[in-house]
Each structure stands twice: as C-alpha cells, then as structure tokens.
Amino acid sequence: MNKKPIALALVLALAPWAASAQTDGYTLDDYQLRTSGDLLDICSLDSSDPQYWEARGFCLGYFAGGIDLHDELAKGQDFPRIACPTGQVTRNDVVAVFVDYARAHPEYLTEPPMDTVFRAVDAEWPCK
Numbered sequence: 001m002n003k004k005p006i007a008l009a010l011v012l013a014l015a016p017w018a019a020s021a022q023t024d025g026y027t028l029d030d031y032q033l034r035t036s037g038d039l040l041d042i043c044s045l046d047s048s049d050p051q052y053w054e055a056r057g058f059c060l061g062y063f064a065g066g067i068d069l070h071d072e073l074a075k076g077q078d079f080p081r082i083a084c085p086t087g088q089v090t091r092n093d094v095v096a097v098f099v100d101y102a103r104a105h106p107e108y109l110t111e112p113p114m115d116t117v118f119r120a121v122d123a124e125w126p127c128k
Contacts, residue, residue: 026051031058036116037109040102043095063091063098066114083121097124 026045030038043059045052073079094117101120102109108116 026055033062033113035110036102036113039113039116040099040109044099044103059095060091062113063094063117066117067091067094070118081127082118083125084127085125089125094121097121 026041026049030041033039039059039062042055042062045055049055070082074081098117098120101123102116105116105119108119
C-alpha cells in the first residue's frame with residue numbers, strides 16, 4: 001500500500017486549519033519579532049524541541065526588558081501603569097498570561113508583540 005497519497009490528502013485536509021492559527025510555527029525568522037505571533041511561537045515552544053532553551057532565554061529576556069521599560073516609564077506622570085498586580089508576579093507569570101491571551105485572541109497575532117503583551121497584562125491585572 002502506497003502511503004504517500006494518504007499523507008498528501010491528510011496534509012491538504014488540514015491546511016485550512018493550520019492557516020487559521022495565524023502563526024507559522026516556530027522558525028528562526030520569529031526572532032525578528034515582527035508580530036505577536038512570532039513572540040507566541042518563541043514563548044510557547046515545546047520543551048522537547050532542541051531549540052527550547054534558546055527560545056526560552058530569548059522569551060524571558062524580552063519580557064524582562066518589557067517589564068523594566070514599563071516600570072521605568074510608569075514612574076513618570078505621563079505614562080500610566082498598564083498592569084497593577086496585587087501580589088508578586090514573576091516573568092514566567094507574565095509569559096504565561098501572554099501565551100494564554102494570545103492563543104485566545106488570534107486577532108491580535110499580527111500586531112506588534114509588545115502591544116499584545118500590554119493587552120494581556122491589562123486584561124489580567126487591570127489598574128482600573
């Protein structure tokens with residue numbers, strides 16, 4: 001039995017589903033961070049992937065920079081705080097909130113990464 005036609009048919013049948021995810025999966029090009037989908041691909045890479053630790057380090061570094069930027073800007077009067085957690089929050093917590101939010105809101109995956117991060121943390125820890 002030739003399995004190639006069956007595999008091809010399966011790939012073609014799943015193609016519309018894959019396109020609706022709005023990410024192309026993890027690639028090295030994701031490190032350009034053109035979209036929130038790129039950041040999602042990096043930050044949600046499975047721990048079994050050979051590139052996991054590089055991706056995780058990049059992801060945590062990106063969030064550390066974003067948190068530092070937010071906190072420094074929020075010290076001034078012209079930039080209101082975006083997130084107001086009531087307890088201790090780690091970078092891992094913020095990454096998890098972003099990943100969950102991005103998966104639940106694929107309409108934002110084409111936006112700049114930090115825009116979606118700010119949407120996610122505002123939804124999780126609003127200041128209002």
